[in-house]
Amino acid sequence: MRAILSGQGLPPALKPIATFLQRAREIAPLSPLVAYYTRVYAMQLAFELRVKMDKQDMPTLLELMDAMEEEKKGVDLSQADVASALVEDFAQDLFARADEADRRGPADMKVGRAFHAASVVIDVCRQFGDLPSDLHDKHKYARWRFVEIAKAAKEGRAPAPPPDIGGDALFADLGAAALLADGDEGGGAQRMGGGDASAAPPPPPPPTADPYQQPPPSAAPQQWQQRPAGVSGPGGAIGGGDLGGAGYGSGFALPPPPAPPPVFAPPHAPPHAPPYAAAPPPASQLPPFAPAAPPAPPSALGAALSSDALFAAQRHAKFAVSALQFSDVPTAVQNLHAALAALGAPLRP
Incomplete structure (x- = not known):
C-alpha cells in the first residue's frame, strides 16, 4: 500500500x-x-x-x-447493490459497541476512539445518499461523546457517565446545546492538537453539492432500511461492492447538437426566361482540360513523436479515466486536452 x-x-x-x-x-x-x-x-x-x-x-x-x-x-467488488447496507451495518455495529463499552464504564480514550471511528464510518455512508434520521442522530451523539471523553482525558478526570436513557429519547433529550459543545460538534477535540489518534479531530462535514457529482434524475433513492440477509458488522464476514454502485451519478449534460446548415434555395428565376438556351461554343474554343490536383493527404499525428510525448499522453489519458470514475468531469476534460496537446493534435476553441 x-x-x-x-x-x-x-x-x-x-x-x-x-x-x-x-x-x-x-x-x-x-x-x-x-x-x-x-x-x-x-x-x-x-x-x-x-x-x-x-x-x-x-x-x-x-x-x-x-x-x-x-x-x-x-x-472484492462483486455486490454493488448492497454496498450501502454493508457500510451502514458496519457503522451501526461500531456505534453499538462503543455505546455498550461506554455504559459499562469507566470510559477511556479507547472508547472515545471507538465513537470517533463510528462517526467517521457514518460520514462515509453519505456517499450513498442522505442519512436516515436514526443514523444522523447517532452521528451527532458519537461526535459529542468523543469530545466529552477527550476533554476528560486531557483534564485528567473521568468523563461524566452517558445519559441514562434508552431508545430515541437518548438523542432527543440531549438538545442542541449539548450536541454543539463549545460552539461546534468537534471544537473541544480540535483544540487538543497533536497527531495522536486519541486527539484526532472529528471528520469534516460532507462535501457540498457539485453539479458534476449529482445523481441523474432517474436514479432511485437508496433503501436504507432494507439489508440483505446474513449481513453482519465488523466482527462478521462482509461482502463486496462496486464503485459503480456508490451513487456517483454524473449530472454532466452533453451540449446540444449544432444547428443544421441552412437549406440551399436557388435564386428566383426571372419572370421572363428566354425560350431557348444558348448554344454551347464549338469544341475548338473550349479551354484545354486540366484535372484538379488531388487533396493533400492529412498529416499522420504521432508519426514523429518522442517516447516522452507518448508517455505524457498515456499518463494524462489515464488520469482522465480515473477522474471520470469519480464523476470529476472538469479534471477529466483538462487531462484529455493535455493528452491531445502532447500528441500534437490541434484543439478546437
Missing part, C-alpha cells in the same frame, strides 16, 4: 481527508470493503477541496488517484 493511502504526505489543503485515510487503514483488517469505500469518500472530499490546492500540490491528488486504482484491484 502506498504511503499516501495512510494519510502521509498530504498538502495542507487535503488535511481534512487524513482522518478518513487513517481510519480506512485501521478498518482494512476487519473489512477491506468498508475500508475501500472509506477511501472512496476521502477521494470525493479531495476533489471538493482541490479548488483550495496550489498548482504544485496537484501531483499529490493525481498520486492519490493512482493509488486508489491500485487498491481497487485488491478488493
Whole structure:
C-alpha cells in the first residue's frame, strides 16, 4: 500500500481527508470493503477541496488517484447493490459497541476512539445518499461523546457517565446545546492538537453539492432500511461492492447538437426566361482540360513523436479515466486536452 493511502504526505489543503485515510487503514483488517469505500469518500472530499490546492500540490491528488486504482484491484467488488447496507451495518455495529463499552464504564480514550471511528464510518455512508434520521442522530451523539471523553482525558478526570436513557429519547433529550459543545460538534477535540489518534479531530462535514457529482434524475433513492440477509458488522464476514454502485451519478449534460446548415434555395428565376438556351461554343474554343490536383493527404499525428510525448499522453489519458470514475468531469476534460496537446493534435476553441 502506498504511503499516501495512510494519510502521509498530504498538502495542507487535503488535511481534512487524513482522518478518513487513517481510519480506512485501521478498518482494512476487519473489512477491506468498508475500508475501500472509506477511501472512496476521502477521494470525493479531495476533489471538493482541490479548488483550495496550489498548482504544485496537484501531483499529490493525481498520486492519490493512482493509488486508489491500485487498491481497487485488491478488493472484492462483486455486490454493488448492497454496498450501502454493508457500510451502514458496519457503522451501526461500531456505534453499538462503543455505546455498550461506554455504559459499562469507566470510559477511556479507547472508547472515545471507538465513537470517533463510528462517526467517521457514518460520514462515509453519505456517499450513498442522505442519512436516515436514526443514523444522523447517532452521528451527532458519537461526535459529542468523543469530545466529552477527550476533554476528560486531557483534564485528567473521568468523563461524566452517558445519559441514562434508552431508545430515541437518548438523542432527543440531549438538545442542541449539548450536541454543539463549545460552539461546534468537534471544537473541544480540535483544540487538543497533536497527531495522536486519541486527539484526532472529528471528520469534516460532507462535501457540498457539485453539479458534476449529482445523481441523474432517474436514479432511485437508496433503501436504507432494507439489508440483505446474513449481513453482519465488523466482527462478521462482509461482502463486496462496486464503485459503480456508490451513487456517483454524473449530472454532466452533453451540449446540444449544432444547428443544421441552412437549406440551399436557388435564386428566383426571372419572370421572363428566354425560350431557348444558348448554344454551347464549338469544341475548338473550349479551354484545354486540366484535372484538379488531388487533396493533400492529412498529416499522420504521432508519426514523429518522442517516447516522452507518448508517455505524457498515456499518463494524462489515464488520469482522465480515473477522474471520470469519480464523476470529476472538469479534471477529466483538462487531462484529455493535455493528452491531445502532447500528441500534437490541434484543439478546437
